[in-house]
Amino acid sequence: MKQVCISEFMDADAVAALDGCVRLRYEPAWVDQRAALLGALAEADALIVRNRTRVDAELLDAAPALRVVGRLGVGLDNIDVGSCEARGIRVIPATGANARSVAEYVVTTALMLMRGAYQSHAAMVAGQWPRARLSDGREALGKTLGLIGFGDIGRTTARLALALGMQVVAHDPALPDDHPAWRDAGVVPMTLDALLASADAVSLHVPLVPATRHLIDAGRMRAMKRGAVLINTARGGIVDENALAAALHEGALAGAALDVFEAxxxxxxxxxxxxxxxVLTPHIAGVSLEANARVSMMIAQAVKQALGVQA
Incomplete structure (x- = not known):
């Protein structure tokens, strides 16, 4: 019987779908117990992870039987994909399964930051009445959302924003301007500089690679529309955190939200x-009850199929 190890949390129904047809070891604490994880992988045929388990050469050396790595999410920067390919190990991300969750987070957060009225709790309970200061919040109608990256998540985000009456523009050098995705979505392709200059809210949807590290740096923040807000649900390192803090202190940006961090x-x-x-949140934009169920079941089924396991 094939052995499957799971090192981070997974939806219970998906765990149950694996249990009984494989030798299953489900230990979510392994993500913080590296030695224990490595010691458990000698006979593992498959490993299922989220974004914190490092699937690197050290781990692969400890797992000589490994044939499949299932990723409960889409980003692969914690997985040495090249080394996996060289060893014949298939890496399976949950492409598309959490797009709706991230899109709802982005649009909700953009609305909250533009309105500017939802961080008044401390003042209110202290007996203040900051009505005048909070009366210049902005509505979404007619405002421009700029998406940097226009894959599954970007396109889902665009549909939600358009339904609110926003205009949506996007930058994605992987998509030529005549690609049907632009027309089908009703989204205008732009250069990065033009997008930053025109968007009231900017949301990032690109992987962390050398070309995108600190893509949004001090210079690009200065190039953003005055009063714009910035949202990063993609990967830490795409935004220069020092530059962001300075831009917020200086008032160059009206607000920002980070769900991902350099560390x-x-x-x-x-x-x-x-x-x-x-606004700071702990890498949960793509983790809702519904998204976790979709992502987990998708990976459970894909891992079983890859291992040739019958339900």
């Missing part, structure tokens, strides 16, 4: 600790 988990203190109009 995860995010430590206490640091440059972001006292930045104004900043």
């Amino acid at each position: 995860e988990p995010l430590g206490g203190g640091g440059v972001l600790a006292h930045a104004p109009n900043l």
Whole structure:
């Protein structure tokens, strides 16, 4: 019987779908117990991870029987894909399964940041009445959402924003301007500079590769429309966190939200600790009850198929 190890949390129904047809070891704590994980992989045919388990040469050396890595999500920067391919190990991401969750996070957060009225709790309970200060929030209707990256998540985000009456523009050098995706979505392709200059809200949907590291740096933040907001649900490192903190302190940006960080988990203190109009969440944009169920079941079924296991 094939052995499957799971090192991070997975939906219970998907775990049950694997249990009984494989030798299953489900230990979500392994993500923080590296030695225990490596010690458990000697006979593993498949490993299922999220974004924190490092599937690197050290892990692959500890798993000589490994044939499949299932990724509960879409980003692969924690997985050495080249080394997996060289060893004949198939890497399976959950492409598309969490797009709706991320898209709803992005649109909700853009609305919240543009309205600017939802961080008044502390002032209110302190007896203040900041009505005048919070009366200049902006509506979504007619505002421009700029998407950097126009894959599954970007296109789902565009549909939600268009339904609210927003205009949507996007930059994706992998898609030529005559690609039918633009016309089908009703989205205008733009250069990166033009998008930054025109968008009221900018959302990032690109992988972290050398070309995108600190893509949004101090210079590009200065190039953004005055009063714009920035949302990063893609990968930490795409936004220069030091430059973002400075832009928020200077008022160059009206607000920002980060769901991903250069170092995860995010430590206490640091440059972001006292930045104004900043929303921080712990890499959960793509993790809702529904998305977790979809992602988990997709990977459970894909891993079984890859291993030739019958339900």
